[in-house]
Amino acid sequence: xxxxxxxxxxxxxxxxxxxxxxxxxxxxxxxxxxxxxxxxxxxxxxxxxxxxxxxxxxxxxxxxxxxxxxxxxxxxxxxxxxxxxxxxxxxxxxxxxxxxxxxxxxxxxxxxxxxxxxxxxxxxxxxxxxxxxxxxxxxxxxxxxxxxxxxxxxxxxxxxxxxxxxxxxxxxxxxxxxxxxxxxxxxxxxxxxxxxxxxxxxxxxxxxxxxxxxxxxxxxxxxxxxxxxxxxxxxxxxxxxxxxxxxxxxxxxxxxxxxxxxxxxxxxxxxxxxxxxxxxxxxxxxxxxxxxxxxxxxxxxxxxxxxxxxxxxxxxxxxxxxxxxxxxxxxxxxxxxxxxxxxxxxxxxxxxxxxxxxxxxxxx
Numbered sequence: 001x002x003x004x005x006x007x008x009x010x011x012x013x014x015x016x017x018x019x020x021x022x023x024x025x026x027x028x029x030x031x032x033x034x035x036x037x038x039x040x041x042x043x044x045x046x047x048x049x050x051x052x053x054x055x056x057x058x059x060x061x062x063x064x065x066x067x068x069x070x071x072x073x074x075x076x077x078x079x080x081x082x083x084x085x086x087x088x089x090x091x092x093x094x095x096x097x098x099x100x101x102x103x104x105x106x107x108x109x110x111x112x113x114x115x116x117x118x119x120x121x122x123x124x125x126x127x128x129x130x131x132x133x134x135x136x137x138x139x140x141x142x143x144x145x146x147x148x149x150x151x152x153x154x155x156x157x158x159x160x161x162x163x164x165x166x167x168x169x170x171x172x173x174x175x176x177x178x179x180x181x182x183x184x185x186x187x188x189x190x191x192x193x194x195x196x197x198x199x200x201x202x203x204x205x206x207x208x209x210x211x212x213x214x215x216x217x218x219x220x221x222x223x224x225x226x227x228x229x230x231x232x233x234x235x236x237x238x239x240x241x242x243x244x245x246x247x248x249x250x251x252x253x254x255x256x257x258x259x260x261x262x263x264x265x266x267x268x269x270x271x272x273x274x275x276x277x278x279x280x281x282x283x284x285x286x287x288x289x290x291x292x293x294x295x296x297x298x299x300x301x302x303x304x305x306x307x308x309x310x311x312x313x314x315x316x317x318x319x320x321x322x323x324x325x326x327x328x329x330x331x332x333x334x335x336x337x338x339x340x341x342x343x344x345x346x347x348x349x350x351x352x353x354x355x356x357x358x359x360x361x362x363x364x
Contacts, residue, residue, distance in 0.1 A: 004202050005096070007302040008074050010034030013053070014300060015073030015095070017060070017087065019046025021341040021351065022277050022293075023079035025285075027052045029293035035301060040069050047342045048079070060087045070094035077253060077300045081107045081275050082154060098202075098252040098300040103275040106249065110152045110183050113272060120248055122241060123269045125260075126186035133174050139184040140167045146187040149173045151180045188269055190260035194228050194235075197281035198242035199295045200251045202302045207295065208239035209288065209308040212280045212316075214258075220349060224280040224316040226287060227362070230261065237268055245273060254296035256281060279318070279351075286337040286356040287314035312358040324352035335359065 008014075014030055016023045019041030027037040028051055038054040039046065049055040054072070058065035060083065069091075070076070076097045078088070081104060088101040106116050114127045128139035130149065140147060145167065151160035162176045164184075193216075198208040212224040228235060242257040256278025258271040281292035290298075290306030298305055319330075324346055330338050333355070340353040 005302055008035070012036065012074040012301065013038050013072065014297060015040060015069060015076040015091075016048065016052075016079055017041070017076065017083045018079035019043055019048040019055070020079060021047055021343075023048030024051055024341060025282075025293045025339075026077075026079060026277065026297060029291060030297045032294060033297060033301075033303075035297060038069065038073050040066075045344075050342050060084050063090065066090055067094065075300050077296070078104075079276055099255075099275055100250065100252070103249045103251055103255070107273050107275045108153055110150055110272070111181075112152075114183065116248075117245075117270050120244065122245065123267065125188045125269060125271075128184045130174075130182040130184050132179075133171055136170045136174055136182075136184060137167065140164065140170060143184055143186040148185045148187065149177055149182050150185060151177050151182050153181075188260050189263045190269070191263045191266075192228075192230075192261045193258060193271065194230070194238060194261060195224070195256055195258045195278065195280040196238050196242040197254060197256055197278055197284065197292045197308075198239070198246050199254045199292075199299050199305055199308070200243075200246040201299050201305045202252055204247070205305055206243045206246060207305045207308040208242050209281065209284060209292065210310055211235050211238045211259075212283060214280050217320075218349070220318070220320060220351075221279050222318055222320070224283055226283055226310060226314050230266070234261065234266055234268070241268060241270065245270075249275075251275070253299045254278075254281070254292050280316075282339070282354050283314040283316040283356050284308075284310070285339070286358050287312045310361065312361050314356055314358045316354055316356045318351055319353040319355065321346050321348045321350055321352065327353075330355050333357065 013036040015038045019039050024047050030037045036053040039048045039052045040056045085101050117124045130136045146165050162173045193214045194211040196211050200206045211228045212226045213228040215223040256274040260269040277292050284291040287310045336357045338355050
């Protein structure tokens with residue numbers, strides 16, 4: 001192994017691309033370690049800027065602003081996976097970018113992601129490339145229904161996708177995704193979705209948190225529960241898969257890996273990866289000594305990883321839209337950690353905060 005760069009000392013500055021709630025919580029975790037953060041995002045009044053040491057408001061393709069940003073930070077990371085790869089590559093000419101651009105390019109394109117998993121020998125739903133109605137019709141004949149048509153890029157929280165229950169819906173589905181390059185995924189008969197938050201350091205060491213069991217409402221994560229309720233054999237396989245994916249990407253930082261637990265067999269099927277801290281890992285703020293946010297900042301700064309061991313059972317509930325209006329009542333709950341993201345308008349479907357309720361640990 002080549003000589004590793006020295007860890008960044010306290011007082012160093014970590015640049016964060018993106019100004020949402022994940023960037024906000026990364027900045028707060030960095031401050032705990034004596035590290036500074038500089039947020040770069042195109043939006044005015046971003047929530048991360050409220051707690052960061054510095055902020056640059058500029059477009060992701062603004063070469064002059066990116067050059068100036070790189071000169072003011074010691075390393076760059078990101079809080080969402082749709083940062084343009086050209087932006088990451090441009091910054092990497094002047095400052096370390098962790099995780100690297102390859103993780104972005106794999107995660108940003110569902111077809112690339114599925115092919116990557118296939119090459120790694122990791123199980124996924126059956127899939128096919130879709131470029132027009134004809135290829136969609138062919139894919140439906142091969143894969144069958146029900147199936148889900150998803151745009152290859154930029155979809156999240158159920159956006160950019162449509163369920164197809166009958167082959168006659170091909171034209172309607174293609175119109176619904178605005179004729180964008182897509183993939184067709186076969187329906188997976190699963191009993192639950194679980195996710196693993198895995199970290200990988202500069203030296204290749206890994207640390208995976210206990211898998212969380214996830215429940216969704218309207219395609220948005222509503223509840224994550226730890227322990228997952230599955231045997232240790234299943235959870236160990238999930239952690240191993242996540243570590244394998246991170247190693248293959250030569251990843252540095254925290255990654256979320258979403259998996260389906262197949263009905264009956266309990267075979268693990270990877271749904272998707274997120275090259276960033278992940279909503280289903282928010283429970284670690286109250287459930288572990290070292291949260292996913294601190295772990296990420298440790299990794300990108302070249303520090304030793306902390307222990308991912310949890311000390312409590314936990315349930316994390318997202319506060320969506322008007323849910324956050326109950327903040328006064330939520331703030332009275334014992335053994336609960338309330339997090340509000342400092343956003344303005346509570347629009348339907350908008351993540352305004354979360355609350356994690358902990359209880360004594362009941363399983364290993």
